[in-house]
Amino acid sequence: MKVEKIVTPFNGYLVIFLLIATAGLLAYAISDQQIILIIACIPIFIILAKGLIIVSPNSSKVLLLFGKYKGSIKHNGMFWINPLYTRFSYSLRARNFESEKIKVNDKMGNPILISVILVWRVKDTFKVAFEVDNYTTFIKIQTDSAVRKLAGSFPYDHFEDETATITLSTNFDDVNISLEKELAERLDIAGIEVIESRIGYLAYAPEIAHSMLRRQQASAVVAARHKIVEGAVGMVESALKLLADKKIIEFDDDRKAAMVSNLMVVLCGDSETKPVINTGTLNQ
Structure with missing residues (x-):
């Protein structure tokens, strides 16, 4: 050759x-x-x-x-x-190419929309002129093919695969490096040098976007609740210990249970609590 x-x-x-x-x-x-x-x-x-x-x-x-x-x-x-x-x-100037948004499946099979931005230039004029028929069309088709392979290699996020070390939505540097390497290998036959490649657009496909958003919101609520309960338990424990150390009041098991219940309701409730004034004894 x-x-x-x-x-x-x-x-x-x-x-x-x-x-x-x-x-x-x-x-x-x-x-x-x-x-x-x-x-x-x-x-x-x-x-x-x-x-x-x-x-x-x-x-x-x-x-x-x-x-x-x-x-x-x-x-x-x-x-x-x-x-x-x-x-x-x-x-020989550097040129940009932005692929169209295409619908592909990620590693977990979820449909996503993805596009990439490619910065390239002609490196070998012999290959550009004689190794491929139309190098601009070749770049477009090979870029789409590389994007499909990239999307199928990684999950969209950690919600789908908690054990994944690299995801499309979080590890941008690692994903872009993988994409750039794949494109460089594919376009070398046409004498094209890949200067930079990165994901330009990434989102769930419309048919599952709403469901995935609700799932993420639910996961965020659960995580927040877990943190609130964890903090509330610590506060209740500190309150009981402080009352006992200062000998302000003696609690039996029933009173401790009632106080813990009331404090947990106050600390973990979504709405603002309304105090109730007790004019009788503590047992009422």
Whole structure:
């Protein structure tokens, strides 16, 4: 398999001086009606002019001679090449590609919507020109394929797989590294360098988004309740110990149970508690 060959053609500015000299000589021949000189100058002028090319910064030219690859020009400036060369231009600038939002299944089988942002540029002009038919279409299809593989490799979050070390919604750096590696391997055949790739959009599919939101809210409520109860038990324990140490009041088991019940209701209740004034004895 052939590889990219960088060539540096003849300096084009020197050819400009030759063009000017040829044009002057042609004008003299016309004015002096020297047919032979005119016939000699015209093809020379055409050959010199046709071989001039300009390569802009971060651009390249791929050169073919009757279907045979002769090399690539990546230097910027004005050059002169064989006028019989066929030339193809390719930009070497970095470009963005944002994939469409596609519906795929994560590792647990849940439908999700995902898209990626890819920053890429042409690295090997030979592969871009001859290894693939249309490199922009190739990039789009391979990116979609890599996204589907990525989504199927990890769960969306820890609610679905509590033992997962990497999830799509939390471990962005690890997921992006995995995506970048996958895309780099797929696009290398087309001579494309992956500069950066990251997830641009991630969400549950509409048909399960509401259910998943309710599940997350329920999990958050349970976690909050657990924390509240844990704190309330500590407060009740401290209150009973403080009352006992200061000998403010003596509690039997029934009174302790009643006090614990009341304190837990006050500390763990959702609504504001309303005090009740007891005008009788403590046993009432």
